[in-house]
Amino acid sequence: MPSFYDPYVATSLPTDVSYVSSYWTANAINSCDHNAAALPEQAEIVVVGAGYTGLSCAYELSQRYNRKVVLLEANQPGWGCSSRNAGFVLRGTGRLGLSQLKARFGLEQAQLFHQEYGLALQRLKDLVAAGNIDCQAQTPGYLKIAHTVKQAQLLQQQAERLQRDFAYAVSFLDQSALQGCINSPGAFGALRLPDCYGINPFLLLRGLAGLAERSGVKVFANTSLRAINHTGAGYQLTTSAGSLHCEQLVLATNAYTPKNILPELNRGCLPVLSSIIVTRPLTASELSACGLTPGFMAMDTRALKYYYRLLPDNRLLFGGRSAISGADLAKPQYPAQLRQALWQTLPALQGIDYQYHWAGWVGVSYDDLPRVAQTSEGIYYAAGYCGSGISYSLLAGQRLAEKLMGETLPPLPLYQSPLQPFPFTRGRRLAQYAYYQWAQFADRFLS
Template sequence: MYDPLHDVSPGCGQPYPDSYWADISGTPPEHDGAVSQDIDVDVAIIGAGYTGLSCALHLARNHGIKAHVIEANQTAWGCSGRNAGFILKSSGRKSYSQMAKQWGEEVMRGIYDEMAAGVETVNGLISEGIDCDQQSAGYIKVAHKPNKLKELVELAKLQQKMFGYDVEILSQNDLRQQYMDDRNAYGAIRYQDGFGLNPLKLAWGYQKLARAAGAKVHCASPVSHWKTSGNKQVLQTPNGTVSAQKVVIATNGYTPKGFHDLTTNRTLPVLSQIIVTEPLSEEQLAACNFLTSNVVMDTRALKYYYRKLPDNRILFGGRGAITGKSADDPYYAQRLLSVLKTSFPALANIKYSYAWSGWICMALDDLPHIYQNDEQSVFYSMGYCGSGVSFSVQAGKRLAEKVAEQQVPNLPLYNKALPKFPFAPLRRVGQWGYFHYGKVKDSWF
């Protein structure tokens, strides 16, 4: 599999991975064809995931700028077509209490408002007619150890007090009787407003809206070289160059090695793995008391997440391999299946029908950053740390405002560059160490 720390290109026109989403979602919508000649444009956006498509959509709708989105493979070939489809009011991994400590309450609230606006923006776009199989609302955060419930309850109280956020506390019994009989769960908190959807259909819906607003989307057009010539950015694709006044880098965890100085050594691509089981029978659902279609995540350092899909399969995810070379080793899918079985022993004989993985994009400070060069000619948004389905759309909207030279909220999300990783060539060694630390922490603490 393509490995962004080692490879200089994600490929050209590669098919979607063998995911559940690619299998069930039907035919991709039309795009504008690969770049086939030299073109001169105002704004080029590299990457047709949620970030790039949202930026193109908002540039066209709100600022009258018709951008060209240049995608190496297919629309949403990266994370946007491979994720678990959890819409959550959050991004990054930094806790609100850490934010308050570092920047004060006002900034913390500002960041919360942006995360909330992300969910509103997604809901607003869906309501324009995107068919993406939304499921019933609710996000359950499960304590994987008895002592973790106390931390969750404290978090719920803080969020209620700070943001008036509606958070329900569920005892182990409440959870097992009303939602699902997860044997690894010791209680939970439940937010009313998260939900699951089909992430690939969501991205395809954004593409239709962006093109209807006047943006162009060119698939099978990897940018292989980039030079600056006068006040133009010149992007080389296999069959033509794209010369642009301004360029947006929307390649997130799929950014190739050494792609641009602005982002080099500032992210760590990490594999997240998903399996989707065969459909559960009525008996199996009853044996697990699997009543809910809410999205579920646990409190481990190395988190597991799951949801029941509309056709009664279970989508189950967690960390994947460390390198692209070992990404497709069935060991990682089997490992997830065995954890799923410890949660639901009644599924001892269940098999998985689909397994795939994708590169999430970690930032050193656990926060996404939307930033630009001094000349205001190259912009980027990345570092969602595995939680970007809703916020990437808000980030795309803010990117569009930056490109159009408008003010954006004065928050670390928007006014600070991604910090550089120290000893960047050793990022994978650090990741390996973190996985081992996480394993010990999750087992013993």
């Protein structure tokens, strides 16, 4: 693997870097090249970062508010997370489930969160319809699988609370009911969420890029923002392709934001690696030995979670935590650990190797919740989805646009304050290492 961009240490994001070599890009029919027209000297609104957040925000500003938008991307659209994620469309974001939101903010607020997350799923559907995007949506149904007996009891209680407090049509599957969905010695029960499903994230990304461009957004690829100077009337931006002035500025760069570009964002969003492996297509007998059927999609209850799904061509995608620094990612131990975890989860697949392996940075916030906010210098941003950002990033893009246009956003903590800075910003990787050690112990012996 060539040297891997690491936003925790890099002071700028290089340009002209190809998409990460993944199952998604290997199976894409044609590329997503955007030409490099000359950058204008002036722009009304500049959005930086052409992932789901930036594309959704730029589209909303152009389509709904008729504003002129320049969208800058250091590489090709979606080069960050949005071309390389696992494609789990989830109802939610951050690291807090509805019960935790209720405990922290009260029932009424938690219900509002649930409603907002429902709007995020709808936002995805609306954009897919507007762009006529075929992103290979699979049959809905997502399992949160208990990896211990105790976790299964907790999931059962959780199912009752979600039905009662949120009228959420989840169901609990005990160990015997689960045998019809997955044959795994490590599955003790599961919560089934009815409205989550798998997609091809790269097809979604390309469809959104096309939709934004057709709405009038000017996309400048291979254009990396290097510095921001606040002028009285806006912002002077220095980029790898020249400089330009804009009246309003949105940073949709999330976990890929290089250090120093916007210190507030850097302090509030920790880039954390997540890795994925994908097997060859499984045979009919392998599928039946595992008990897997089309659309199968799951995550376990570990603190260091594994997530896995059956792709439309019957390959198994399996993902989880990875190295801490970009420099360490090339070590073969990381995909090997995932492969071992896959074999433990589905022993019928023992000996089956992976054909694809790749990784990317997710943005983790200090209080486990993302934010759509503004810095003290008036720069708008959305970040910190903690690895659950496909549906919510699209709503966050819309909320960013609305905020920029002076509209009132729903009264949720997501929109009421900036990202909280991590204490001891410089020691965050050490703390992450310590957390991984503790979580590994807790997953084995305490949960």
